[in-house]
Amino acid sequence: MLFGRVKPLDAILATAEKKGLHRSLGAFQLTMLGIGAVIGTGIFVLTSEAAQKAGPGMLLSFVVAGFICAVAALCYSELASMVPVSGSAYTYTYAVTGEILAWMVGWALILEYAVGASAVSVGWSNHAVGLLNGIGLHVPAAISNADALMAHMYVAFGADQTPDIAQAMATGGWINVPAIIVVAIVTWLLIIGTTESARVNSILVLIKIAALTAFVALTIPVLKAENFNPFMPTGFGNPFSSSGLGVLGAAASIFFAYVGFDAVSTAAEETKNPQRNVPIGLIGSLAICTVFYILVASGAIGAIGAQPVRSLAGAVLSPGTPEIAGRCAAIVASAGAAAEPLVCSKEALVHVLDVINWPLIGRLVGLAAVLALPSVVLMMMFGQTRIFFTMARDGLLPAKLASVHPRFRTPHVVTLLTGMAAAVAAAILPVGKLADYSNAGTLFAFFMVAISVMVLRRTDPGRTRPFRTPAVFVVAPLAIIGCVVLYLSLPLTAKLVLPIWGAIGLVIYFGYSRSRSHVGRGMMDVVDDPALQPEVAKPLH
Template sequence: MLFGRTKSLDAILATAEKKGLHRSLGAFQLTLLGIGAVIGTGIFVLTAEAAQKAGPAMMISFVIAGAVCAVAALCYSELASMVPVAGSAYTYTYAVMGELLAWMVGWALILEYAVGASAVAVGWSGYFVGLMKSWGLDIPLALAAGPDGGGILNLPAVVISLLITGLLIVGTQESARVTAILVLVKVVALTVFVALTLPVLNGAHFEPFIPNGWGTYGVVGAAASIFFAYVGFDAVSTAAEETVNPQRNVPIGLIGSLLFCTVFYLLVAAGAIGSPLGAQPLRDAAGAVLAPGTSELTAKCQSVVATGLAEPLVCSKEALAHVLRSVGYQRIGDLMGIAAFVALPSVVLMMMFGQTRIFFVMARDGLLPGKLASVHPKFKTPHVVTAFTGIVVTLAAAFLPVGKLADYSNSGTLFAFAMVALAVMVLRRRDPARHRPFRTPAVNIVAPLAIIGCIGLYLNLPTLAKLVLIVWGAVGLVIYFAYSRSRSHVGRGIVEVDSDPNLQPELAQKPAE
């Protein structure tokens, strides 16, 4: 049967106990990791793209995207507390709806995390280049942007991607400590931004509030793009297998980090809109709104600056620093650039962290080559797949622009989130008696809302981003039927885990001192 291969929850939990990763993360660390994954490119970089689509109504866009994530988070929390293993939506789908759909979800998550990490790396590069320019050091365009941005290679994005890859190979605990420091930097920076911009907020800049309507290049379209600003929260669930008392701590980390970040997003958006720059979209000579990330918008931005006016918010690659400078805080604007410079790498880290753990668990199930699940004898991390992921992330960051990367990532994310919500409803009917440490409230309302919300946002992504998911999915199906299906442990009737200690981090011998 095409959809008949399911892996029982009991088998998944037994596998995790025998071939699990070291449990070292608590609720506080998970919440910090969640905040570190969420606050990043969406608010630091994609604010400009959201403004070009929705104008001041991007505040509504943040609420829409956050609401969809909130209902998805409640579904994630139930499954993550029941099945506290690596793999996130992939593992949940395997247990409930079968191997084929699980493969497709895992394949979509690869798109989410790898491309998402590349997007954040490119966003970091924009702040780094802007900061250097403020200090009198102009990085040549050829080395500061990919071909779509008029350059050849985004060298800063390449460097940060490679550094994060090395950090993840060293180990999760070290990564968590670094992330805790960077989360503090981001929270302080955004608090300062709110404190300096809200007192001088100009209410007139909120009119017209909805200049482009509600469509793809309006409020809902902006929500579909800045959905990327929230997606990091599900990376917390991929760390469930490395969490102490996951039944309690994973739901706290998921929901706590999401609520914390939503408040910040709305306050920061209000400060940016009310600044002297405003947030009104740029239009062509005929009055039509220009699509973000196009050469036409770039030309319009250049023409505005050439007249001696300040660069509009919708044109900036370092939006928050640019806003502070426009309010008269030149040096504090530089400090915001420094905050982004040191903090955005934590988002790259969490995206790559989630990516490697998805690869790890899919290889552990036999759907990908077992070598990918190898664990480093000293660092106890999946170093092979981490290195492979780092190469892919680096190449994408070197040549592609941030807006397109974010939209591509969103397409995979929305598919995975919808499958999680569906899995919750199916499992409630199929196994109602199973212990649920966290139960999604009003599941017959919350789960359908999550599915409808994900589909609605997907349909409002740019056409190319929607096609990326379809093409990526088709490639995944070819790989599944050509390689993975015949090698699947479930398909071959393998219940017990492999005895190879390299695939069992908990059993592997420690190296001699």
């Protein structure tokens, strides 16, 4: 049977039982954990992308994305508390709906994590270059972005060479070297086995929150009501449109800013009274982050405006394209850097503070991003390598990928491959497109988790659930509908990435993985060597 291969939960849980984690986390600790995991990447990196798609209406986009994340998170938590091992949604799906769908989820998670790491790397590059330029160390455009390369590719594939594209060719760069450097450093750290400590992570969380708090405190007093008009210049959005514009299109991009909440759900095994505290931690952290995001976005919009940039013909341009890169370059060339629209800035929050005459605080906000974002790259790449590792250990990928370094005891082969792929994507693609591609994989994974939690309630109702999703047959369908709507609201290229990537995955599955699957061959044993079990978690306290 095509859908008959299910990995028994008991076999998976045999590994989980080796953790023996102490239940010590309360609602407050979980909420702080969630805030630390969520705040950072999206708000620093994607504010200008969201503004180009929705204008001031991006305030609604944060609410939409936050709500969909919340209902998906509640589904995620039930499965995470039942199956507290590595593999995330891949493992849950394997135990519930079978191998082929688990393969597709795992394949989508590879897209989520690896491309997400590339997106954060490009965001880090933008802030690092801006910080260096601000202190007089100029980084040439030729090696700090790939706008010229993308423009030449557009023309090579048949696009008309408009004045905006010609401007991107003339002023843009060819490769993003700083993004490659940060990916290389993170890859090296993961291979030698260095991961950030809880203390370092706490310091980085405080730096991020302090920077965003300072931004809000300085921008809210100077906001102007007229900058919010028109509020939705691109409309609410049409999920069946190919443009990805509007409030829904911005929400689909901003969804990237909320990824990370699974840090709360995967901590269910270490939580006192998880049935009460996990939903408090999840909803509390997402609610606080949403309010924070809305305040930051309101400050940015109200201080300098956030209307989308249009072409010479008056059409709203899609973010991440050579046309908008050229149009923005032309605006700066004719009116100066101070006149650069919010949607054009590669470091939006820093730019806002510069315009309202707080350049020193702007540099400090940029420094906060430079300090905090590499840890996000590390955690995304860590997650991706562990998904790959788990799939290889299940026999679905070559065993060589599950090789462990004899000295460092880390999965060095898969880590190196992940780093190389992330570096190539970061070198040539803009941050918004990378985030959209990553979101396509994430939304599919969350879609499958919501299905799995309902299926398991019917097929195994007696299984112990440390956390139960409240009103599961309302919450899970809302998560499914929300994920579908956001996926359909992505730009056409991001919509196509998932089925194309999925088709490649199916070719590999039927050509290689299905015949070598351990479950298919009746091999249900669990590896005993702790060094070969990256899912054996360390206590968070």
